[in-house]
Amino acid sequence: MIPMSNAYRLACFERESQVLSQFAGQRDIIELVAPQGEIVEELTASGIKIPISLKYYAVELAACDVRKKIDSNTWNTQNKLLCFRAMCRAVQRLHTNGIAHRDLKPGNFLVMLDGSVKMSDLGTARDVAGAPSLLPSYASPPGDIRYTPPEMIALLHDEMPEIALRADFFSLGAILFELITGAVLGPIVFSRQYLNDLLTHMGAVPTGRRKHTFDQLVPSIANTNKLPHLRNYGSNTEASVLEQLDELYRSLSMLDYRSRLRDFNRIFWKIESCLLVLRNEEKYNRSRLAKGTK
Numbered sequence: 001m002i003p004m005s006n007a008y009r010l011a012c013f014e015r016e017s018q019v020l021s022q023f024a025g026q027r028d029i030i031e032l033v034a035p036q037g038e039i040v041e042e043l044t045a046s047g048i049k050i051p052i053s054l055k056y057y058a059v060e061l062a063a064c065d066v067r068k069k070i071d072s073n074t075w076n077t078q079n080k081l082l083c084f085r086a087m088c089r090a091v092q093r094l095h096t097n098g099i100a101h102r103d104l105k106p107g108n109f110l111v112m113l114d115g116s117v118k119m120s121d122l123g124t125a126r127d128v129a130g131a132p133s134l135l136p137s138y139a140s141p142p143g144d145i146r147y148t149p150p151e152m153i154a155l156l157h158d159e160m161p162e163i164a165l166r167a168d169f170f171s172l173g174a175i176l177f178e179l180i181t182g183a184v185l186g187p188i189v190f191s192r193q194y195l196n197d198l199l200t201h202m203g204a205v206p207t208g209r210r211k212h213t214f215d216q217l218v219p220s221i222a223n224t225n226k227l228p229h230l231r232n233y234g235s236n237t238e239a240s241v242l243e244q245l246d247e248l249y250r251s252l253s254m255l256d257y258r259s260r261l262r263d264f265n266r267i268f269w270k271i272e273s274c275l276l277v278l279r280n281e282e283k284y285n286r287s288r289l290a291k292g293t294k
Contacts, residue, residue: 010055012123017057019099019122028090030110030120034058059120062110066117066175070106070182077237078278080179083109083117085271087175090119091168092264098129100164102152103143104171106178128161145195146186147171150221151257153195154202154214166257172267173252180245181233185253189225215258222255240281241274 020032036057043050066083069075075083087109094101101108101122108121124142141152149170156163174185198221205213230237230246237245248270251261261267 016123019125028086030118031060063113064111066106066109086117099127101125102164105144105147146184147174153198156210159207159210169252169260169262173249176249180230183233218256240277244274
C-alpha cells in the first residue's frame, strides 16, 4: 500500500498533466509536449524480478525560473512588471475556468528561452467547483506556506474550496513584493509560531464552523500583522511608480480575504499605468541627456 504522502504526490503529478492538457496552446502557461506515459523496468533482487513503474510527461524547456531572476537582480522595473503581468494573465486563465493554482510563488513561474514567463507546477491546482479533493481533509495548507494567506492556514479550503481563488491573489501580491524588494513577504508578516498557533487553533474547529470562527478572528490578524511598505525594504524602484506598486501589492495581499483586490481589470490597469510612466520617464531622461550634451 502506498503511504498517503506518496499517494498524494502521485495524485498531484497526475493532476498536473491533466490541467496542462486542458490549457494546451494557451499563452502564459507551460506547454505539455508529451502526455503522461509509463515505463516499466524490472529490478532483480535475490533472483526475484520486481516490476517498477515509472510515470512521466514532458513540458517545454525553460531557461530558469523567476526565483533565480530575483536572486540575480538583473531585471529592471519594466522587466519585473512585464513578468508580473504575464503571471496575472496566467492566473486569470485558470480562474476563468474555475481553477485555483494554490501554490503560486516565483519558483513556479519559468523564464523561457525567448524571455517570456510561463506558469508551471500545477500539481496542487484544483477545479474548485468540480474536481474532488485529493485528500479527505488537510492537516496543513497546500503549497508553500511563505506565500499562503491566513484563510488557507486556517484550512477554510476544506470547508470552502473556492476560497483558494482569493488565496491566489494574496500570493500574487506576495510575488510582486518580492519582485520589487527581493525579500520574501511571508516571514516578514508572520512568525512561524504565529502560523503554527493559527493552524492548531483552526484545525480543532469542526468543518462547517471554520468560516464563522475565522471571520471573527481575521480583523485581529490583520491589525496585529501589518503589511510592510515597499519603501522600507531598500527598493531601488523608480520613485515615480513606487507608491503605485506599493498600493497594488498591499491591495492584493490584504490579510482579510474579504477586502482583497480580485478584479483583474483593475490589476492590469495599474500595471499598465506604471509601465506607461516608466516608458515616458525613460524618454524624458534620454531627452534631458541629449540636451545636456549639446
